[in-house]
Amino acid sequence: MKFRIYAVLSIVLSFFLFSCASKGSDSIESMNSALASAKNAKPPLLGPRTTPAQGKDGPRIEEQFGMPVNIVRTDGLQYAILAGGCFWCLEGVYELVPGVEDVISGYEGGSAPSPTYEEVSTGTTGYAESVLILFDPAKVSYGELLDIFWHIHDPTTKDRQGYDVGPQYRSAVFYLNDTQKAEAQKSIRAQQEEWPVPIVTEVRPAGLFWPAEDYHQDFYSNNPDYGYCQVIITPKVEKVFQAK
Structure with a gap:
C-alpha cells in the first residue's frame, strides 16, 4: 500500500517538475517571440497626435513631407535625419533632449x-x-545629436538592432548638407576608436522623408508601460540621461 502511495506521489511530483521546467522554457520563448513581434502590434491606447507637424510649442515642421527636406529655415532651427533600428527608440530618446523641438x-x-x-x-x-x-x-549641436546616436544603438551590426532584423533597421546618417556630411564622417572616425569591430553606419545624402503612420508617432511618450518600451527603449533613455 505504501509503495503504491509513494509511486503515485512520485509520478505526480515528476509531472509537476516537468510542467515547471516546460513553463520556464515556454516563458523564455514567449518573451523572445513577444519582443520580436512587438512592433507589429498596435496598442489599444494611443494618445492622439493632432497633426504630424505638431511640435512642443505648436506647429514646427511644415507640411512639406514628400518634398526634399534639405532647406534653409528662417527661424534658425535645423534638421537632422538618423536611422538606427526601431524608430520608436530613437524618437523616444531624442524627444527628451534639451534643444530638440520636435x-x-x-x-x-x-x-x-x-x-x-x-x-x-x-x-x-x-x-x-x-x-x-x-x-x-x-x-x-548636430555633433551632440550624433554623440547620443552612438550610445543608443549598435553601429557595428549590419541591417540589425537586436530583435529588429532587416535593411529597414540599418544604421544610417542622412545628411542634409556638406557640413553635416563632414561632421558625420568625423564623428564616425572618432567613434571607431571605441569599437573593436568596424562601424557599418551609412552616410548618405537625404532624399525624401516620409512620416510614418500616426500610431507610430510619439510612441514612447504615449505608451511608456508597453512591453517593448519598458524592455528596449527605457534602458536607452536611462543610459543617455544617467550619463549626463
Missing part, C-alpha cells in the same frame, strides 16, 4: 512615394525606419 518617425532612403509600414517591413523598399529631428543649434 521628432517625427518616418521612412528615409528609398524611392517609392508614400511608403507604408507594411511595405517598409518587407525589407525590399530601400527605406530605413528613421527620425526627422528639428533642433535648435544654439542649444544642442
Whole structure:
C-alpha cells in the first residue's frame, strides 16, 4: 500500500517538475517571440497626435513631407535625419533632449512615394525606419545629436538592432548638407576608436522623408508601460540621461 502511495506521489511530483521546467522554457520563448513581434502590434491606447507637424510649442515642421527636406529655415532651427533600428527608440530618446523641438518617425532612403509600414517591413523598399529631428543649434549641436546616436544603438551590426532584423533597421546618417556630411564622417572616425569591430553606419545624402503612420508617432511618450518600451527603449533613455 505504501509503495503504491509513494509511486503515485512520485509520478505526480515528476509531472509537476516537468510542467515547471516546460513553463520556464515556454516563458523564455514567449518573451523572445513577444519582443520580436512587438512592433507589429498596435496598442489599444494611443494618445492622439493632432497633426504630424505638431511640435512642443505648436506647429514646427511644415507640411512639406514628400518634398526634399534639405532647406534653409528662417527661424534658425535645423534638421537632422538618423536611422538606427526601431524608430520608436530613437524618437523616444531624442524627444527628451534639451534643444530638440520636435521628432517625427518616418521612412528615409528609398524611392517609392508614400511608403507604408507594411511595405517598409518587407525589407525590399530601400527605406530605413528613421527620425526627422528639428533642433535648435544654439542649444544642442548636430555633433551632440550624433554623440547620443552612438550610445543608443549598435553601429557595428549590419541591417540589425537586436530583435529588429532587416535593411529597414540599418544604421544610417542622412545628411542634409556638406557640413553635416563632414561632421558625420568625423564623428564616425572618432567613434571607431571605441569599437573593436568596424562601424557599418551609412552616410548618405537625404532624399525624401516620409512620416510614418500616426500610431507610430510619439510612441514612447504615449505608451511608456508597453512591453517593448519598458524592455528596449527605457534602458536607452536611462543610459543617455544617467550619463549626463
